[in-house]
Amino acid sequence: MKNTLIKGDNIDSLVYIRDKMKLRESIDLVYIDPPFATGGEFKTDSNGRVATISSSSSGKIAYSDKLTGSAFIEFLRERIQIIYDLLSPQGSFYLHIDYKIGHYVKCMLDEIFGIENFRNDITRIKCNPKNFSRIGYGNIKDMILFYTKGKKPIWHEPRIPMSEEEIAKLYTKVDKNGRRYTTVPIHAPGETKDGKSSQKFKGILPPPGRHWRCSVEELEQLDKDGLIEWSASGNPRKINYADEHLTKKLQDIWTFKDSPNPIYPTEKNHEMLQTIIKASSNEDSIVMDCFAGSGGTLVEASRLGRKWIGVDKSDIAIETIKKNLENNGFFANESMYKYIEI
Ligand SMILES: C[S@@+](CC[C@H](N)C(=O)[O-])C[C@H]1O[C@@H](n2cnc3c(N)ncnc32)[C@H](O)[C@@H]1O
Structure with missing residues (x-):
């Protein structure tokens, strides 16, 4: 399989990957970082800098995050049901989410994967302490829910x-x-x-x-x-x-802070992505991220010699992914991987 970047809604793209690319039970690792049901919009300004200001009238929208509550859970459920079919019997699934909606997402994932295949709720320290006034404690973490499809997943014990x-x-x-x-x-x-x-x-x-x-x-x-x-x-x-x-064995509290100068809104830490890819895939594995954003998962999969499939529906995301792959020296141009619009 050639590395594949798909521009389109991931519901259609996942069906395409299953039925046209015939990859049912073939993908060893899926990492996704969907919108977090914040009700906001994530923008880039005219200088290409990124912002997370939902009320700002300026800037180009990279992606909007308007689905909330049960509509959001059902949006994810539909997609994760297909992801489940695409995962190989030795496959693993990681979902990045925040503390506000994460526990509801966990209940839905337990239904799809079976609670016996739930491995970890990883606390990820994402930034430095915040000191602005607020009723409540400062929030410096988000969560990564880790499931495997079965009892014998690929597992290369991460040690630090x-x-x-x-x-x-x-x-x-x-x-x-x-x-x-x-x-x-x-x-x-x-x-x-x-x-x-x-x-x-x-x-x-x-x-x-x-x-x-x-x-x-x-x-x-x-x-x-x-x-x-x-x-x-x-x-x-x-x-x-x-x-x-x-x-020592890596525990379930990770400190992988995100860049203060991201190339895309909510771009995730690359060292964290490497840790996940190394632990839960082999060199010949296919790694998929169908909420790809800046394409960090695809860049790190390339760096570690894995094959990848990336999906995003945002023009700005696709532009950023192509640049990110080129800037990291993996693909001089898009003829070196398959690019599909759905
Ligand atoms: C939180 S961001 C991902 C950021 C990414 N992990 C990174 O490190 O850059 C979520 C992404 O999902 C994409 N997205 C949201 N809904 C989608 C859908 N239905 N189909 C495809 N992509 C979608 C958005 O365009 C956005 O780029």
């Missing part, structure tokens, strides 16, 4: 570096060679009867109600390798060295 302070706080001990380390228990909750993890290790049984984290043979090997520390009272713990654990 630990800071010097985190390493110093976590790895408080130093061995005779100057290596920083910490120790962790070698037993875990739950008794296993007659199993390899319930036998005696160096004459000791796991404490009542617990089992060894691995088999006694593995514990013997760890001890031989000098990776068990024995306390003065004879309590064994496993040694973990800092230099072997310099990264």
